[in-house]
Amino acid sequence: MSTTFITTTAGAPWPSNEDSKSAGPRGPLLLENYQLLEKLAHQNRERIPERTVHAKGSGAYGTFTVTRDITEYSCASVFAEIGKATPMLARFSTVAGERGAADAERDVRGFALKFYTDDGNWDLVGNNTPVFFVRDPMKFPDFIHTQKRHPRTNMRSAAAMWDFWSLSPESLHQVTILFSDRGLPQGFRFMNGYGSHTYSLWNARRERFWVKFHFKTQQGHRFWTNDEAKEIVGRSRETSQEDLFTAIEGGDFPRWTVCIQVMAEHEAEQVGFNPFDVTKVWPHKDYPLIEVGVMELNHNPENYFAEIEQASFSPSNIVPGIGFSPDKMLQGRIFAYADAHRYRVGTHYEALPVNRPRVAVRNYHMDGPMRFDAPKATDAYYEPNSVHGPVDAPFAIEPPLRVSGEATYYEHRGDGDDFAQPRALYALFDDAQKERFHGNVAAAMDGVPEHIIERQLGLFAKVDPAIAKGIRGKLAMPEPVGPATATAAG
Structure with missing residues (x-):
């Protein structure tokens, strides 16, 4: 078997990887010891900024296979x-x-997908919940601040979290899901995924349809209780990573049934709720799930950093036949995600192997860090040009989007009923699930100022008085004396 030798990044043989070059056995190191300098310099640069949100993650490759014809959409x-x-x-x-957080923590899970299609990359960046905490991107940075560390204590603040939620009634639906059993899945294989936002599809006749994407786990739902999770975290912080990697490595490939809900374009103006509000779901009885295909994960990455840490997903990556919607949170994410990757990974992050589409890339982007795939020997570095450079693709233009109204600041709370859908969800819980839900919320309120708890209980009471009563019982808090104190957020 032939011997391979270490080289410098310039390809030169590396004389010694264990001993530094010095002026004698006790002499100082020499600046000319370029192998040492290269090794230390690269170690200093082994990390890139972690994601502001979704920092701790796992991933794998697979395939999406169509099982039903939806070319009508x-x-x-x-x-x-x-x-x-x-x-x-x-x-x-x-x-x-x-990055170092435990997998078995009560939290929303990200569910980000990159499809290497014939027409370029399509990214679907969602969660394991069909809704989100806020409906307007103006509130998103503030919400994330409440989930991160307090600037003075450098610790997570339950008070900040519940203060924000208790002043944001649109969060009730997501909060109800988060503190239900499904808020603590045993692993990534045992949870559903959702595009969450409303997207659009358009067909060959240029007819537009509004759509919701669903990924139903075929492994079944499995969840930890809070007490079980405490024990699990004490043993391992990588339980979901280990479960996913080990299953795929052993040939037990996880699968999800891919479904869509479809709404005709004109219906959006007639339904009794805002179909572009990410805090709402579409009723399945009115918009039943249509099976589209199967997603299977069957190949682990060879290098986690290169293929998962540098993997960059953005809802701005769409392909002909798939488009956006007036969903305000989606509109905000179209900019924010790609911008985060340019900052975190680099200007040309999409040229990295894991992010690169499987089709030719032709555009007029110029220079910047990591430009290792620049076009060669061409005069077409601007457009329009008369040197036969790439030109527009008018066939990819979406059908026109109907809009109405005037530019103004729309009150984010004036967008429908924030209580009906969490009420319907709570009604689906059996008695044991309700009991656990009450306990999970109460546990998360430990140390939160009483006036914030009362305000949140006031919101829960508008969903169902039994919720407020159940949580109050778990907290051993008496009913407030005098006028209700929890109406400020209503």
Whole structure:
């Protein structure tokens, strides 16, 4: 077997990887010891900034295979025919914790997918919940601040978290999901995924449809209780990572049934709720799930940093046949995600192997850090030009989006009923699930000032008085004396 030798990054043989070059056995090190300088300099630069949110994650490669013809709704090549298989990458994550956080923590899970389609990359960046805490991107940075460390104590603040939620009634639906059993899945294989936002599909006749994406786990739902999670975290902080990696490595490939809900474009103006409000779900009785295909994860990455830590997903990555919607949070994320990657990974992050589409990339972006794939020997570095450079693709233009109204600041709370859908969800819980839900919320309120708790209980009471009563019992808090104190957020 031939011997391979260490080299410098310039390809030169590396004389010694264990001993530094010095002026004698006790002499000082020499500046000319360039191998040592290179090794230390690279170690200093081994990290990139961690994600502000979704920092702790796991991922794997797989395929999406079409099982039903939906070309009546979309002309996207990924849905072109039954049996078509598209390679893809999935990254799962927790939202609030840093890179070193434990997997078995009560938190929303990220569910980010990259499909390497014939027409470029399509990214679907969602969660394991069909809704979110806020409906307007103006509130998003403040919400994330409440999930991170207090600037003075450098500790997570339950008071900040509940203060924000108790002043944001639109968060009730997501909060109810978070503190239910599904808020603490045993692993990434045992949870659903959702596009969460409303997207659009358009077909060959240029007809638009509004759509919600659902990924239903075929492994079944499994969850930890708070007490079980405490024990699990004491043994390992990587339980979800280990479960996903080990299953795939052993040939037990996890699968999800991919479904959509479809709404005709004109219906959006007639339904009794805002279909573009990410704090709401679409009723399944009115918009039943339509099975589209199967997602299977069947290949672990060879290098976690290169293929998962540097993997960069953005809802701005769409392909012909798939489009956006007036969903305000989606509109905000279209900018914010790609901008985060340019800062965190680099200007040309999409040229990295894990992010690069499987089709040719042609544009007029210029220079900047990491420009290792620049076009060679071309005069077409601007557009328009007369040197046969790439030109527009008018066939990719979406159908026109109907808009109405005037530019103004719309009150984010004046957008429908924030209590009906969490009420319907709570009604689906059996008695044991309700009991655990009450206990999970009460445990998360430990140390929170009483006036904030009362304000949140006031919101819960508007969902169902039994919720406020159950949580109050777990907290051993008496009923407030005098006028209700929890109406400020109503």
